[in-house]
Amino acid sequence: MFKRILIANRGEIAVRIIRACNDLNIESVAIYSRADRESMHVKMATHTYPISEDPIKGYLDPDLIIQAAKEMEAEAIHPGYGFLSENAFFAKKVKEAGIVWIGPDSEVIAKMGDKNAARNLMIANGIPVVPGTEPLNTLSMYEIQKIARKIGYPVILKASSGGGGRGIRVVQEEKDLESSFEACKREALTFFKNEDVFMEKYIQNPRHIEFQILSDNYGNVIHLLERDCSIQRRHQKLIEIAPCPTMSMDLRRRMGSVAVAAAKATKYTNAGTVEFLVDDYNNFYFMEMNTRIQVEHGVTEEITGYDLIGRQIRIANGEILDITQSDVYAQGFAIEARINAEDVQNDFVPNPGKITSYYPALGPFVRVDSYVYKDFTIPPFYDSMIAKLIVRATSYDLAVNKLQRALNEFKIRGVKTTIPFLINICHDKDFRRGNFDTSYLEQKAQDLMPQESRDDSDLVAAIAVALTNALEE
Structure with missing residues (x-):
């Protein structure tokens, strides 16, 4: 097994990879910009490396990252998601430097990253496309x-x-x-x-369904069921559900077989995701393949019991996949809600700043993946997602109940977040019935908008000012 892995990323996914490394007794190296020096991943890693003064450039510079890996004697690089995770040039340079890339081959990344080339490959292999x-x-x-x-x-x-x-x-x-x-x-x-x-x-109002793939270096390929990612705003996902609450066993079997066939057609290795659009008549079409770990991988982990980041590392280390398709089944339903530091009332504009209070939800089958904490200042340079709340229950209805309860418990002060908006989604009858597609938020955004409310800390401050003024009078 690897002794040391460098994480070419930041934030929540870097924290998640560090935890997987710790589970496997592997040392971790966190790279960070000056803006990220107080981030959780820097505090948690075995080793740290200041990659750049600039908040962005260091995370996007293959040469700097490879240099860091060599200096820190890291044997492998995990790219996470975003940044250079689907950059074929970076993956190739990592391999040429004698370092293991935790992901698919650079040729596969390049092929699937070109949407047109991917379409043609799918057509050639009998995969339905739009x-x-x-x-x-x-x-x-x-x-x-x-x-x-x-x-x-x-x-x-x-x-x-x-x-x-x-x-x-x-x-x-x-x-x-x-x-x-x-x-x-x-x-x-x-x-x-x-x-x-x-x-x-343009397939109007489809469901967005994706299948998680795992494949080793020896031709063994399986899927770990599907996720429904239909609830999205401007093509950005807000809530993900596994498995899809309205999918029949027959459709799941057919789509899963096609997803595996798509992965085999690309000679895929490691973890990946095959994404489909599904219309009202259950016709499904290949959309794209993501050659990296997905933000929403946690819901698949919760229903299957398999650690996807750990599996990525083990596959990259040369292990044979010891799971067969018959070993994979859903243990209930899991739902992930992405919590973003955004001003919902102001067109969801990012709202970075200092977190004055942070009380994450707890309880049975409640998971929070995050990189922030009390008194942490969210930098303005990155994606606005600050936490992922993941819950699991024996039925979809109970999972929605648990998500609603957990969101109500989750308290973040100092910045505005999407939590009130997500709570309103939990109350919506169509969401609770699984009656939604990619047009859901477009059609319901105004109805789901929370009432304007003041932060508790603002209210306390206002009361203090009022009392002071009264005493002075």
């Missing part, structure tokens, strides 16, 4: 309009190298096609340094 095109950048707008008419509106434009909800535009009518195409190209170039854009038929 009707679509090759990159459109070399075509005239007249030709693009002609293709869109043939596919049929609405259509969706996607960056070929996109991910994380970036580089996506839904076009309902032809009059919006040109401006949407140009906007999509600009965003693709900005975020992915590749302005290639392709088009697909």
Whole structure:
């Protein structure tokens, strides 16, 4: 087994990887920027390495990270999610430096990172995909309009190298096609340094279902059931559920078989996720494959009992997968709610700042994955997610009850969070019935908006001021 692993990431996922390393008696190396020097992952790691004064650049510099790994004598690098986790160039350089990459081969990352190449590979292997095109950048707008008419509106434009909800535009009518195409190209170039854009038929109001894959270096591939990730805002997931509360056993079997076939077609190794869109008639279509651990991996861990980060490390160490498909079954239902430091009343704008009180939810089958604590100052430079609340129960209805209870217990003061909004989702009848798709929040956002309320600490301060003024009078 590895003696020491460098974590090429920060925040919640870095903390999660450190815990997996501790479970396996592996030393961990945390890299950090100046803005992250008080972050939990820095306090928890066996060793630390200041990667950069700049809050972002160090986490995105392959050479700096590889240099850190060599100096710290780390045998492997775990990329987590985000940053360089799906960067084929980085994965290749890690391997060339004689360090183990905890993830799939760089060739697989490159192939699946190109959405168009991934589509073509799936088509060649009989995997159902949404009707679509090759990159459109070399075509005239007249030709693009002609293709869109043939596919049929609405259509969706996607960056070929996109991910994380970036580089996506839904076009309902032809009059919006040109401006949407140009906007999509600009965003693709900005975020992915590749302005290639392709088009697909837009499946209206589908469910977003993904299957967790585990594969070793010897051709053994299994899935660990599915997650329903339909509740999302602007293509960013807010709540994830495992397994899908409305999926039949037959559909699960068929989709699981296709997910495994997709992984085998790519010669995939390590942990990955095959994502599908499912329409009202239970037709399902391959959307993409994420070549990394997912934010929502915890709900799969809770229902299956398998440590996915630990499995990633063991597979990268050369172990044979000792789980067969028949070993995998769901132990109840798990739900994850992402808690973001955001001002819900102000269009969910990020709300960084100092946490004055922090009381995470506790109790049976309640899990909190986080990197913050009381008196920690959330930096303004990163993603706004500060915690993941994960609950498990024997039925979906009981899991919703437990999530509601845990959210009510979870107290964070000093910054505004999405907790009140998430509590309102738990009260919603459609959510409780499993009656939702990717349009859920778009249709219900205003109804779910919490009433304006003041932080308890603000109220105490206001009372103190009022008492002082009264005494002075």
